[in-house]
Structure formats: C-alpha cells, structure tokens
Amino acid sequence: MTDDASKPQSVRDYRETLFLPKTDFPMRAGLPKAEPKWLERWEKLNIYNQLRAASQGREQYVLHDGPPYANGHLHIGTAMNKILKDFVTRSHQMLGYNAQYIPGWDCHGLPIEWKVEEQYRKKGRNKDDVPLAEFRKECRDYASHWLDVQREEFKRLGVQGEWGNPYTTMAYSSEAAIAGEFLKFAQSGQLYRGSKPVMWSPVEQTALAEAEVEYADHTSTTIWVRFPVSGTPVSVNLERASKMKDASVLIWTTTPWTIPGNRAISYNTSISYGLYEVTAIDDSDFTPWSRVGEKLIVADSLWEEVAKTAKVSGFTRLADVDASTLTCAHPFAGEGYDFPIPLLAGEHVTEEAGTGFVHTAPGHGAEDYDVWLANGYKDIPETVGPDGAYYDHVPLFSGLQVIRTTGKKTGKDGPANAAVVDKLVETGALLARGRIEHSYPHSWRSKAPVIFRNTPQWFIALGEEGDKNSLRAKALAAIENTRFYPPRGKNRLSAMVDGRPDWLISRQRAWGVPLTLFVRAGTGEYLQNEAVNARIIEAFKVEGADAWFAENAQERFLSGLVDDWEAYEKVEDILDVWFDSGCTHAFTLENRENLKWPADLYLEGTDQHRGWFQSSLLESCGTRGRAPYDGVFTHGFVMADDGRKMSKSLGNVIDPADIARTNGVEILRMWVASSDVQDDMRMGPEIIKTAADSYRKVRNTLRYLLGALQGFDETKQVEPKDMPSLERLMLHRLSVMDEEVRAAYIALDYKRAFSLLFAFCNEELSAFYFDIRKDALYCDPLKSPRRLAARTVMDLIFERLVTWFAPLMPFTMEEVWLTRFPSDTDSVHLRTFPDTPTDWRDDALAADWTRITNLRRVVLGSLEEARSAKLIGSSLEAMPQVFAQDAADHAAITAQAEGAEAEFLADVFITSQAVLTAQEGPDNAFRLGDAPGVSVLVEKAPGVKCSRSWKYFDAANADASYPDITLRDAKAVREWDTAHG
RNA sequence: GCGGCGGUAGCUCAAUGGAUAGAGCACCUCCUUGAUAAGGAGAAGGUUGGGGGUUCGAGUCCCCCACGCCUUCCCA
Structure with a gap:
C-alpha cells in the first residue's frame, strides 16, 4: 500500500491546526549589541541595590575583591578573574545569601609612579624638580583615570557589584586606615629597622621585594681574581709557610663591581683545596694573565677547569691547603684597601662552579652578610649609594655607577665594572675574565637589573623559628584554619610563609602611604606614642597621606605630645604597596557598614600566594591574630591555545574587549564556566568557537521551551500525581539536578554546574524529552491531560533552568526570562533558585526508566540500520518489534505504561507503533553488545500515514469526518475547527 | 638547578586501584524539514606525554625521562 492510494482526493493541510512552538525569541542572540542594553537596564533599575534591600536579614556571603592595579586595560586574565568572582556572588545570592561584592583597586606604588615619571621625562622635566605634592597629585590622577577605564571594562563583563562605591587604597579613609594598621605593628614592636643587603633598583632608587622583581637573562662579566695570601698563623710549620709565600687564593665572581666591597673570602670545610704551581702556559692565541711560577689555591675539583680558563697548560700540585689557616690581602691593598681579608667557613660555598672560594662582600649579598655576621664582624661596608654609584668615600672608584640610571642606556652596565676590571689588571690580580649569560633579577617596572645593596630598611619581623607567638607561627596556624580551593593551595601558602624572610616594607618612593614614624635622633629608636x-x-582621614609631607608636619604631629619634638627625624619612606593591599580587609570589610569580617572568600590567581593572600594574611595575623578570610580560591593562568604563555611577540594574545565586540561577553563567560579554572586554562580562536557553539545549543533549548510554553499559565498546571510517567521522570530529574547544581555552586565548582546544566539541555531535554513529547505537544488536543502535564513540566523546567544558568549567563537568562514574563522592572537576577519539592524524587520510577531507555537505545540503533537499508526514512515509518528477555524490563514497562504499553513504547521510541515480545529475538534481529537479552526487528509500520501527525494508523478506525487522520488528531482538529469557525 | 603543580579523543571536560577509559562539541554519514542559520540518529576518533615498577588488576600508586606552567635560588 502506498500513501497516495490511501489518501482522500483533496488533502487538507492541517499545519494550521497544530500547536507549533512559537516565540519572538530570536535564534541568533546578537550579543555584542544586546549586552550593553541589558547593562543599561540593570543600572537603571539599580539591581544591585534592589538585591541589597531585598536581602536584608539573610545570611551574608562576602567575597572580598582582590584589588587589580589601576594601570592599563584589562587582559584576559583579569577578565577571567572578575567573571569567576561574579559567578561566586551571583550564585550565592541565588542560593539565598546576601552576597555583596565591593570591587576595589590598588592605586599606590611604583608602576604608577614610574608611568608618571615617564610623562615628565617626555616633557623634559626631571622628577626631582617637581614638588612632591604635585607629583603625588599626578599619580592620584593617573590612578583615577585607569580606575575609571577598568571599571567600565569590568562592568561590560556583566560583573555585578557596588561599582558606584568601590574601595581604593588611595581614598583618604584607606590611607588613614593603612597608616593605622602600620602603627599597630609599630606599637606592638613587630616593626624594626635593620641594615642588610636588599634588592635595590638603582634606576628607580628603591628597595624591592621579591614580588617586585622578575628574572631575565643577563650577560655578566665574570672575573677570576687573585687574593694574595698575606699571612698564616704561627702554628703552621715553616715548610708549609714557605710554600704559601707568594700564593694567592683565587675567587670567581660575576659582579666585578662588588670587589671594592669585599671584606672576606668564604670557603667550605668539606671541600678539599690544593696549592697549585703553574709550570707552563698556553700563549698561542694571546698572552694570558697567568704566569709561570705563580701559586694558586683552588678547590681540587675545580682546578682543571680554572686552569683551562686561565690558559694554564702545565702545573704541579704542591700541597693540601687548610683554608682556615689563611688570611689574604685585598687586591687593591696599598690604595685604600688596607685591611686583612679573612677566610670564613660557609655552607653556601659549593663546587658547582667557580674556584671553591667565594668572594664575600657583606653589603652586597645575603649569604655574604650572614657569614660576615656569623663570624663576629659587625660593620657592614657601605660602598654603593642609592643611585647605584660608589660613595665618595670609596677609594679609586668614587662616583662610578654600577648601572646606568639615565639616558638611552638606562639599565645597562655603568663604568664601575670596567673600572674595577682595569684596576685588577693593573694591580696584577686578574687571572682571567669571561662572560656568562644567566638569569638575573630585574625590576618588574623598569626592566633594569637590580643589585644587592646594604641599606637601612624597615622590616616586619616574622619571628624566630620555634617561637610560637611569632607572626610566622600565627600565620601558619591561620592557614590551617582556612579552607582552600583547591586544597593544594594550603601547602603552597604554608611553604611560602614558612620559608619567607622578614617583610621588607619600606620603599624610597613618593607615591604611597608613608611609614608614619618619628625616629629619635641619635638612638635610632622610633616613637611609640598613641596620642601622636x-x-x-x-x-590622614581628612587630608589623606599628603598630610605627612606637608610643611611643618613634624611640629603639627609632635608638638605638645613629646618633650622635644625637634629631636626626632620624620621617616620619609613609603610603605610597600603589598602592605596597602594587605590592609584592604581592614578598611573595606571592617570599616564599611553591612559587611563582615573575616571574608568568606578571597579569590585570585595562584600568583597571589606570594602576593595578596600572603600580605593580607600577615597583616591580619599581626594585628588581629587570624586570617581575614575563611576560604581561599585560586585559579590558574590563561595560556594560549598551544599551552604557551600569551605574548604580544607570539601574536597569540586574546583580548577580552575583542571577544566582547565580536562574540559577546556571554561567550567569554561560558568559556570560564566550562574551563577547569583551578588549572591553567587555554584560550584561542577554536576554543572561543567551542564556547560559541555551546552557547547556541543552550540558547536553542531555552528558545524551544519559550515556544512550547506560549500561552501557558499557572492555572493550567497539572498535579504531579496526575502526570504521565515520563513527566514524573522529568520531575525526578529536576529534583536530582536541584541537589547537584546547588552542591556544585556551593563547592564553587562552576565547571561542574555548567556541565550538569549543559548535559541536561542536550541529553535529557533536546534529545529525549522534547523529542518524545513533540507529538503530544503539537498534535494533542489543547487540553489533553498529557499535553497539559508536559507543559506543566516544561514550565517547571524553565523556571529552574533559567535561574540555574543565571549566575553563569546573566545576559541571556535575563533575555529569556523577560521574553516569557515581560516587565519593565523585573529581573531574573532578583530571584533565588526555586525550591524543588523533595517528593518529586522517585528512585524506583527512575530505575524503571533506566531499563526503558536502555531498550530505547537498542531500538534507535535498529532504526538506523533500517534507515541505511532504505526500509524507512523517518522513524514514524517504523514499527519496531522489541524482544526483551528480562522480566524486569517488562515489569518496568508495565509499571510506567499505565495500561497502554504499545502506545507508550511507540511514544518513547518515536515510532508509529511498537511491539514488545518476551522471547529471544531471531538471529537477524538487531543487537547491541552492551545490551544483552535485547534485540529488535524493524518492520514498516502498517496502516496509512496520518496527514496531521504523520503517524501510521489503521484507517478503519478513523473518524468519519476526518478519515485521513487519527482519532486523537480528529479530536484536536474538531476543537480547532469549532474555535476558528 | 631546587621546589610545587599539570597533561585523558581535534576542542572542553568525566572516570573510590576494578568490566571493553566515558560525555558533549566539532568533523563525516544518514534521517527529518512541524525547534529549520534548527532537531534526531549513527559512525569514526585514545599507546591516558614516554619508559620502567608495585599489583590478580594502574589513567589512578611508586621511580626515571622529556615537556608545559608556577615558584624560588643563582653561578657569589
């Protein structure tokens, strides 16, 4: 039989009688244009404040913003960070908390100062000629400018927060609070002034903390230098002494300019040293500085290499050497360097490179300093000034710069190295020289090399090992009481705090909060006076930190409160900006009304283990004895799609502003939501495309719901008990999803939340529920219980899906929500996740459906086979015969089919009819390897094709008035005809 | 160099030491044309970075190597 033969002469087009999904919601989002309009609307409605008002009395959840630096445009990393934060606050708000978010900015510090100085240089002005107040004002303006730029960029990302009232480290109230926090350290005695070698940038003329330097390749001049042995103790026998006559201890260094600062030579007691006499030299290429007959003391393991470098071609090892018995003279002895050079034992000396002896300049290296002090010496020579030039008192080299600080060659070697080398040649001390490329610390701002320089600085003491009351011990204990996401962050922060040196907090800069200290002239003690x-x-509260630099500040602050106010010196140093940011908890969480201290969460990139997580922790532990946070969330860095760093030179940089312009921010947000943010993430064109594809999928699922729910209202709802099994299955799934999605949001696991939601849309809605229920939705009489039940469930799905997605995709969910419920004032973001009745959960029913969907899987496979054999095209042309041997499968179907098994199965399989048989299928039946006991034979469905539902049916059963459609369709059409005349 | 972390399909992600390593997307094929710049199905795609080891059994635990990222130190 063919369709044509069974059809009546004039075929009515039933399309208009169908209920097809209808919606104005466009398939294409046009996000780049739409998003700014949503932002305008939210701003106009003042959603953030509405939420605050509506959340009064709810439990608070405070994510405290880590302040970005107010300089430059956003990059993909900062964008990702803020989007993640927005996930946190929005999801917690919808979980039922009062989740506030106060964005903040870090405004002081070297990078801004550096930029302002650059501007001056361009105008041909020298920074030192600019009055301090004016300079600070320029810095403030500069920070304000970038703060505004960044604020707009952050808002464009859809990040919800109190943008009109952010915190900044440069607000007068903040500057007052920072000074107050600093003074707490001073009052409690945790602050001290020490003189030790610190990393110093001559270009910026300031000390730098670890966090402010970066390592880059640098070519250094290396020198091998003879230090003549000047004496051996009397206890050494004469033979030995004579051998030592004219011998030299050989050192190696990559920093010739530190030779004037040399005061000792370090050796290691576990290294064996030998006295070598040079018997021949290789002068074929050039005349080496080594001399036949000279005696050198070098570590035995390193001698050969040294000999090679020095062009020594023949030698005799004369004797073992006990380094502890030696004293040397400085290579520049007789020219102002007339002091003995002792040999000091130090564990830091190794045999990896060099000569086994380490030239020791106590003012220019931490280990040098330590060894020097450990041996009872106290005076630390000061050889290089803040400008990186030798002090006037340094013989031979006064005024020469180590690193150029001005002009085009800024950052390059100054004349100091060359002058020292020349002088070493002149005095005959140089044995050899060379060049080495190695990684070397550079200033993160000027990119110029830094030097180690001894200078008095202010420190916060971390405390001695074993001291249970030390700041370090308190911080470590606080870490133990903090929840880390992921947990490995705990180890990381602990290790860093455990191993870190005292906190160097003074900087010789201008733009920041000063160390508000007065030091008693003569004693060096700082004033501790609460009234002052x-x-x-x-x-500061009224005038900002500028008050410190105003004229007569000292008199103003001291007079009347101390006996002799002129006997003090006002400290002019500026606080490390990390101290500023370490105080944000104090002036934001504590000082603002309606916030709480400590924060529930700090969320930043893993680099902040050494930055803000740590500065905040130390600041808070030093002043309050505990961490300012209960939880710390760390995310990785954004890499290019090949896993390498993004860099302009590689051309693999993705700019968030570009994505906003071309794809829309929502795509960026989806990328964040689908990425494993706790590891490094990858970003590139293909990855954006994947996110955009996912977006379309989600959008279409919601679009279908909107279309299907056209005209649906609550009065048409069906009670769960009156619903078909399939609808109750979907309610069950909603209850499970509710639990899982909430759990994912609580665990800050957005990837999980997103993948749950995304999979639900794809696998359970689009490919399963919607597909099966299309027939009932389109073709059933409008008031059929099945159709009403389906729409009821779709409504419940809609309500949940939209709110569950809302924290991740705020723009699109708002659009979806308002398409369904038009309003000038409403917003989906004012809602919370809907309560989901626990009695929707039905595990027994779900278990039955697991069996049914397993059968469905096999049927779909069999249909595909029939399709490729050209037996059928559409699945409605088929009547699968299912052979299921397992009685439990039958029981499941019986339980869920509600008395109409064949129709039930046909619906589930989306076929016109279906037959279920309890026996083993024939050999030629379709089977799946992982579904034993189930097989399917596909036959063409008998009967005629219904002109309306396209299902095949027995025409003998047709309604006389509508002979070409099924009875169900006839009923629907009759209703439609009545309604439409 | 030290220390930490990481790697699973083209892409994004799953997988208490336990069966043939799973999903989605993309690609390809087919169906549908009543979600249509959509929808459905199927196929293909893997030496789980490489190599050893422990184990009845390893993506998972141990060791080594190479790689990437972070961190730290630095050739004094």
Whole structure:
C-alpha cells in the first residue's frame, strides 16, 4: 500500500491546526549589541541595590575583591578573574545569601609612579624638580583615570557589584586606615629597622621585594681574581709557610663591581683545596694573565677547569691547603684597601662552579652578610649609594655607577665594572675574565637589573623559628584554619610563609602611604606614642597621606605630645604597596557598614600566594591574630591555545574587549564556566568557537521551551500525581539536578554546574524529552491531560533552568526570562533558585526508566540500520518489534505504561507503533553488545500515514469526518475547527 | 638547578586501584524539514606525554625521562 492510494482526493493541510512552538525569541542572540542594553537596564533599575534591600536579614556571603592595579586595560586574565568572582556572588545570592561584592583597586606604588615619571621625562622635566605634592597629585590622577577605564571594562563583563562605591587604597579613609594598621605593628614592636643587603633598583632608587622583581637573562662579566695570601698563623710549620709565600687564593665572581666591597673570602670545610704551581702556559692565541711560577689555591675539583680558563697548560700540585689557616690581602691593598681579608667557613660555598672560594662582600649579598655576621664582624661596608654609584668615600672608584640610571642606556652596565676590571689588571690580580649569560633579577617596572645593596630598611619581623607567638607561627596556624580551593593551595601558602624572610616594607618612593614614624635622633629608636598616632590618623582621614609631607608636619604631629619634638627625624619612606593591599580587609570589610569580617572568600590567581593572600594574611595575623578570610580560591593562568604563555611577540594574545565586540561577553563567560579554572586554562580562536557553539545549543533549548510554553499559565498546571510517567521522570530529574547544581555552586565548582546544566539541555531535554513529547505537544488536543502535564513540566523546567544558568549567563537568562514574563522592572537576577519539592524524587520510577531507555537505545540503533537499508526514512515509518528477555524490563514497562504499553513504547521510541515480545529475538534481529537479552526487528509500520501527525494508523478506525487522520488528531482538529469557525 | 603543580579523543571536560577509559562539541554519514542559520540518529576518533615498577588488576600508586606552567635560588 502506498500513501497516495490511501489518501482522500483533496488533502487538507492541517499545519494550521497544530500547536507549533512559537516565540519572538530570536535564534541568533546578537550579543555584542544586546549586552550593553541589558547593562543599561540593570543600572537603571539599580539591581544591585534592589538585591541589597531585598536581602536584608539573610545570611551574608562576602567575597572580598582582590584589588587589580589601576594601570592599563584589562587582559584576559583579569577578565577571567572578575567573571569567576561574579559567578561566586551571583550564585550565592541565588542560593539565598546576601552576597555583596565591593570591587576595589590598588592605586599606590611604583608602576604608577614610574608611568608618571615617564610623562615628565617626555616633557623634559626631571622628577626631582617637581614638588612632591604635585607629583603625588599626578599619580592620584593617573590612578583615577585607569580606575575609571577598568571599571567600565569590568562592568561590560556583566560583573555585578557596588561599582558606584568601590574601595581604593588611595581614598583618604584607606590611607588613614593603612597608616593605622602600620602603627599597630609599630606599637606592638613587630616593626624594626635593620641594615642588610636588599634588592635595590638603582634606576628607580628603591628597595624591592621579591614580588617586585622578575628574572631575565643577563650577560655578566665574570672575573677570576687573585687574593694574595698575606699571612698564616704561627702554628703552621715553616715548610708549609714557605710554600704559601707568594700564593694567592683565587675567587670567581660575576659582579666585578662588588670587589671594592669585599671584606672576606668564604670557603667550605668539606671541600678539599690544593696549592697549585703553574709550570707552563698556553700563549698561542694571546698572552694570558697567568704566569709561570705563580701559586694558586683552588678547590681540587675545580682546578682543571680554572686552569683551562686561565690558559694554564702545565702545573704541579704542591700541597693540601687548610683554608682556615689563611688570611689574604685585598687586591687593591696599598690604595685604600688596607685591611686583612679573612677566610670564613660557609655552607653556601659549593663546587658547582667557580674556584671553591667565594668572594664575600657583606653589603652586597645575603649569604655574604650572614657569614660576615656569623663570624663576629659587625660593620657592614657601605660602598654603593642609592643611585647605584660608589660613595665618595670609596677609594679609586668614587662616583662610578654600577648601572646606568639615565639616558638611552638606562639599565645597562655603568663604568664601575670596567673600572674595577682595569684596576685588577693593573694591580696584577686578574687571572682571567669571561662572560656568562644567566638569569638575573630585574625590576618588574623598569626592566633594569637590580643589585644587592646594604641599606637601612624597615622590616616586619616574622619571628624566630620555634617561637610560637611569632607572626610566622600565627600565620601558619591561620592557614590551617582556612579552607582552600583547591586544597593544594594550603601547602603552597604554608611553604611560602614558612620559608619567607622578614617583610621588607619600606620603599624610597613618593607615591604611597608613608611609614608614619618619628625616629629619635641619635638612638635610632622610633616613637611609640598613641596620642601622636591618633593625630596622624585623624589628619590622614581628612587630608589623606599628603598630610605627612606637608610643611611643618613634624611640629603639627609632635608638638605638645613629646618633650622635644625637634629631636626626632620624620621617616620619609613609603610603605610597600603589598602592605596597602594587605590592609584592604581592614578598611573595606571592617570599616564599611553591612559587611563582615573575616571574608568568606578571597579569590585570585595562584600568583597571589606570594602576593595578596600572603600580605593580607600577615597583616591580619599581626594585628588581629587570624586570617581575614575563611576560604581561599585560586585559579590558574590563561595560556594560549598551544599551552604557551600569551605574548604580544607570539601574536597569540586574546583580548577580552575583542571577544566582547565580536562574540559577546556571554561567550567569554561560558568559556570560564566550562574551563577547569583551578588549572591553567587555554584560550584561542577554536576554543572561543567551542564556547560559541555551546552557547547556541543552550540558547536553542531555552528558545524551544519559550515556544512550547506560549500561552501557558499557572492555572493550567497539572498535579504531579496526575502526570504521565515520563513527566514524573522529568520531575525526578529536576529534583536530582536541584541537589547537584546547588552542591556544585556551593563547592564553587562552576565547571561542574555548567556541565550538569549543559548535559541536561542536550541529553535529557533536546534529545529525549522534547523529542518524545513533540507529538503530544503539537498534535494533542489543547487540553489533553498529557499535553497539559508536559507543559506543566516544561514550565517547571524553565523556571529552574533559567535561574540555574543565571549566575553563569546573566545576559541571556535575563533575555529569556523577560521574553516569557515581560516587565519593565523585573529581573531574573532578583530571584533565588526555586525550591524543588523533595517528593518529586522517585528512585524506583527512575530505575524503571533506566531499563526503558536502555531498550530505547537498542531500538534507535535498529532504526538506523533500517534507515541505511532504505526500509524507512523517518522513524514514524517504523514499527519496531522489541524482544526483551528480562522480566524486569517488562515489569518496568508495565509499571510506567499505565495500561497502554504499545502506545507508550511507540511514544518513547518515536515510532508509529511498537511491539514488545518476551522471547529471544531471531538471529537477524538487531543487537547491541552492551545490551544483552535485547534485540529488535524493524518492520514498516502498517496502516496509512496520518496527514496531521504523520503517524501510521489503521484507517478503519478513523473518524468519519476526518478519515485521513487519527482519532486523537480528529479530536484536536474538531476543537480547532469549532474555535476558528 | 631546587621546589610545587599539570597533561585523558581535534576542542572542553568525566572516570573510590576494578568490566571493553566515558560525555558533549566539532568533523563525516544518514534521517527529518512541524525547534529549520534548527532537531534526531549513527559512525569514526585514545599507546591516558614516554619508559620502567608495585599489583590478580594502574589513567589512578611508586621511580626515571622529556615537556608545559608556577615558584624560588643563582653561578657569589
């Protein structure tokens, strides 16, 4: 039989009688244009404040913003960070908390100062000629400018927060608070002034903390230098002494300019040293500095290499050497360097490179300093000034710069190295020289090399090992009481705090909060006076930290409160900006009304283990004895799609502003939501495309719901008990999803939340539920219980899906929500996740459906086979005969089919009819390897094709008035005809 | 160099030491044309970075190597 033969002469087009999904919601989003309009609307409605008002009395959840630096445009990393934060606050708000978010900015510090200085240089002005107040004002303006730029960029990302009232480290109230926090350290005695070698940038003329340097390749001049042995103790026998006559201890260094600062030579007691006499030299290429007959003391393991470098072609090893018995002279002895050079034992000396002896300049290296002090010496020579030039008192080299600090060659070697080398040649001390490329610390701002330089600086003491009351011990204990996401962050932060040196907090800069200290002239002790402190803080609140630099500040703050106010010196150093940011908890969480301290969460990139997580922890532990946070969330860095760093030179940089312009921010947000943010993420064109594809999928699922729910209202709802099994299955799934999605949001696991939602849309809605229920939705009489039940469930799905997605995709969910419920004032973001009745959960029913969908799987496979054999095209042309041997499968179907098994199965399989048989299928039946006991034979469905539902049916059963459609369709059409005349 | 972390399909992600390593997307093929710049199905795609080891059994635990990222130190 063919379709044509069974059809009546004039075929009615039933399309208009169908209920097809209808919606104005466009398939294409046009996000780049639409998003700014949503932002405008939210701003107009003042959603953030509405939420605050509506959340009064709810439990608070506070994510405290780590302040970005107010300089430059956003990059993909900062964008990702803020989007993640937005996930946190939005999801917690919808979980039922009062989740506030106060964005903040870090405004002080070297990078801004550096930029402002650059501007001056361009105008031909020297920074030192600019009055301090004017300079600070310029810095403030510069920070304000970038703060505004960044604020707009952050808002464009859809990040919800109190943008109109952010915190900044440069607000007067903040500057007052920072000074107040600093003075707490001073009052409690945790602050001290020490003189030790610190990393110093001559170009910026400031000390730098670890966090402010970066390592880059640098070519250094290396020198091998003879230090003549000047004496051996009397206890050494004469033979030995004579051998030592004219011998030299050989050292190697990559920093010739530190030779004037040399005061000792370090050796290691576990290294064996030998006295070598040079018997021949290789002068074929050039005349080496080594001389036949000279005696050198070098580590035995390193001698050969040294000999090679020095062109020594023949030698005799004369004797073992006990380094501890030696004293040397400085190579420049007789020219102002007339002091003995002792040999000091030090564990830091190794045999990896060099000569086994380490030239020791206590003012220019941490280990040098330590060894020097450990041997009872106290004076630390000061050889190089803040400008990186030798002090005037340094013989031979006064005024020469180590690193150029001005002009085009800024950052390159100054004349110091060359002058020292020349002088070494002149005095005959140089044995050899060379060049080495190695990684070397550079300033993160000027990119110029830094030097180690001894200078008095202010430190916060971390405390001695074993001291349970030390700041370090308190911080470590606080880490133990903090929840880390992921947990490995705990180890990381602990290890860093455990191993870090005292906190160097003074900088010789201008733009920041000063160390508000007065030092007693002569004694070096700093004033600890609560009344003075109060005066300072009060002044800062009104005038900002500029008050410190105003004329007569000293008199203003001290007079009347101390005996002799002129006997003090006002400290002019500026606080490390990490100290500023370490105080954000104090002036934001504590000082603002309606916030709480400590924060629930700090969320930053893993680099902040050494930055903000740590500065905040130390600051808070030093002043309050505990961490300012209960939880720390760390995310990785954004890499290019090949896993390498993004860099302009490689051309693999993805700019978030570009994505906003071309794809829309929502795509960026989806990328964040689908990425494993706790590891490094990858970003590139293909990855954006994947996110955009996912977006379309989600959008279409919601679009279908909107279309299907056209005209649906609550009065048409069906009670769960009156619903078909399939609808109750979907309710069950919603209850499970509710639990899982909430759990994912609580665990800050957005990837999980997203993949749950995404998979639900794809696998359970689009490919399963919607597909099966299309027939009932389109063709059933409008009031059929099945159709009403389906729409009821779709409504419940809609309500949940939209809110569950809302924290991740705020723009699109708002659009979806308002398409369904038009309003000038409403917003999906004012809602919370809907309560989901626990009695929707039905595990027994779900278990039955697991069996049914397993059968469905086999049937779909069999249909595909029939399709490729050209037996059928559409699945409605088929009547699968299912052979299921397992009685439990039958029981499941019986339980869920509600008395109409064949129709039930046909619906589930989306076929016109279906037959279920309890026996083993024939050999030629279709089977799947992982579904034993189930097989399917596909036959063409008998009967005629219904002109309306396209299902095949027995025409003998047709309604006389509508002979070409099924009875169900006839009923629907009759209703439609009645309604439409 | 030290230390930490990481790697699973073209892409994004799963997988208490336990069966033939799973999903989605993309690609390809087919169906549908009543979600249509959509929808459905199927196929293909893997030496789980490489190599050893422990184990009845390893993506998972141990060791080594190479790689990437972070961190730290640095050739004094």
